Amino acid sequence: MTETTSGGTAPITICLLDAPPEGGDPGAILEVLRRASAMTEEVWFDRLGHKDFTELPEANLNGLLHQQYARKREVIALEGEVTGLVDGPEGLPYVVPTTDLADARVVASCYVMNSREDNPHLLSEVEIAVAAGRRHQGIGTRMLAALEQLARAWGATTISGWANYLGIPEGEKVMPTDGPFGVPVEDEVTRFLQKHGFALAQTERHSIQPMDGDLGVFGEPAAPEGYTLEVWCGRMDPAVAEDVAHLSTVFEATMPHGELDFQPETYTAERVLAGNEVTHKDSDTVNVAARHLATGEMVARTTLAKYLHKDEAAWQGVTVVLPAHRGHGLGRAIKLAAMHEARRRWPKLERVHTWNAGENDHMWAINESLGYRTAGVCGAWQKKLS
Numbered sequence: 276m277t278e279t280t281s282g283g284t285a286p287i288t289i290c291l292l293d294a295p296p297e298g299g300d301p302g303a304i305l306e307v308l309r310r311a312s313a314m315t316e317e318v319w320f321d322r323l324g325h326k327d328f329t330e331l332p333e334a335n336l337n338g339l340l341h342q343q344y345a346r347k348r349e350v351i352a353l354e355g356e357v358t359g360l361v362d363g364p365e366g367l368p369y370v371v372p373t374t375d376l377a378d379a380r381v382v383a384s385c386y387v388m389n390s391r392e393d394n395p396h397l398l399s400e401v402e403i404a405v406a407a408g409r410r411h412q413g414i415g416t417r418m419l420a421a422l423e424q425l426a427r428a429w430g431a432t433t434i435s436g437w438a439n440y441l442g443i444p445e446g447e448k449v450m451p452t453d454g455p456f457g458v459p460v461e462d463e464v465t466r467f468l469q470k471h472g473f474a475l476a477q478t479e480r481h482s483i484q485p486m487d488g489d490l491g492v493f494g495e496p497a498a499p500e501g502y503t504l505e506v507w508c509g510r511m512d513p514a515v516a517e518d519v520a521h522l523s524t525v526f527e528a529t530m531p532h533g534e535l536d537f538q539p540e541t542y543t544a545e546r547v548l549a550g551n552e553v554t555h556k557d558s559d560t561v562n563v564a565a566r567h568l569a570t571g572e573m574v575a576r577t578t579l580a581k582y583l584h585k586d587e588a589a590w591q592g593v594t595v596v597l598p599a600h601r602g603h604g605l606g607r608a609i610k611l612a613a614m615h616e617a618r619r620r621w622p623k624l625e626r627v628h629t630w631n632a633g634e635n636d637h638m639w640a641i642n643e644s645l646g647y648r649t650a651g652v653c654g655a656w657q658k659k660l661s
């Protein structure tokens with residue numbers, strides 16, 4: 276897939292990255308990830324006004340090295356002469372450790388995954404980023420064509436991904452079937468995705484919780500009557516993995532998925548522990564669970580995650596309360612305890628990012644009471660391949 280676009284004279288090659296052999300030198304694979312990370316940092320800064328979403332190349336390599344539960348690739352557009360690419364089974368060339376990149380630039384990148392178990396029909400997490408100076412030259416369109424080729428080669432029939440929009444859009448909007456938030460019609464991402472046959476399947480509220488103020492104003496952590504709270508940081512004790520797997524499965528089954536062509540996933544203790552191991556290669560976590568005193572059952576949990584290299588920003592992960600135990604204040608109690616623990620463990624933390632389905636009023640009420648403020652909207656787009 277080497278061609279010259281109308282924007283320049285250097286050839287542009289769309290290629291794939293997979294994991295290097297275990298324990299081997301990642302060579303050019305890591306170097307492409309470094310160049311891609313520098314490019315996407317600028318793209319997200321232009322669009323969202325912050326650099327919290329910049330990923331370390333080493334973290335992306337770590338992701339590629341763990342494909343037990345999902346196939347993963349980075350799809351990359353390289354501008355410039357590159358030698359030593361290797362033909363792949365999907366009909367697209369691969370960068371391998373020995374590829375000679377010379378001074379080729381990464382002008383577009385996109386991570387994708389394909390679940391091996393519950394959603395093998397789905398090529399997901401697509402979020403193409405094209406370098407600011409290289410837009411409107413057909414590179415995004417070529418990236419999408421490569422993604423569709425990959426999807427077809429893997430037997431996937433739907434492509435889905437997320438696009439972030441800063442603030443609550445004003446003016447004419449594309450609306451999902453459910454929920455209060457739309458995305459702006461007059462936006463290059465909306466236009467691009469609609470033109471290529473994607474439909475808006477769901478929207479989520481992106482919100483940010485300031486973590487540099489006095490947390491005492493939100494109250495002191497306490498378990499509701501009849502429950503006890505357990506806090507752990509870092510890697511999980513394998514003894515709780517079965518409980519966590521059950522809660523994660525309930526979370527997937529009960530959270531809103533809008534029109535997304537997505538089957539709620541089933542978690543086992545083994546899968547939970549494998550995911551926990553991958554997370555802790557480049558991140559630290561704060562976890563709070565609630566147990567029902569009468570039965571000893573773990574009935575709620577929440578988790579916060581922070582990259583090891585980034586002190587100022589963290590992410591809210593899964594928060595779930597088993598349906599039979601809802602209405603007792605457990606959701607707020609575990610989140611409040613996690614905030615206080617995060618303050619102790621990560622004293623330089625300034626903010627936490629979270630995303631919730633626009634129609635998930637109950638979760639938003641809890642978040643708002645803990646200081647979260649709306650930052651923007653995230654649209655889930657999908658395309659069913661014919």
Ligand SMILES: CC(C)(COP(=O)(O)OP(=O)(O)OC[C@H]1O[C@@H](n2cnc3c(N)ncnc32)[C@H](O)[C@@H]1OP(=O)(O)O)[C@@H](O)C(=O)NCCC(=O)NCCS
Pocket residue numbers: 281282318322401402403404405406409410411412413414415416417436437438439463464466467470
């Ligand atoms: C959305 C995005 C990926 C599109 O990338 P792109 O490379 O500009 O896409 P293309 O060039 O293929 O198409 C964009 C437009 O350029 C036009 N175009 C394509 N080739 C062209 C050419 N040779 N000359 C002039 N215009 C051209 C297309 O017709 C299209 O026009 P339209 O918007 O009026 O319909 C890019 O805007 C981006 O990176 N945005 C920020 C990151 C982001 O939020 N990504 C989420 C997306 S999933």
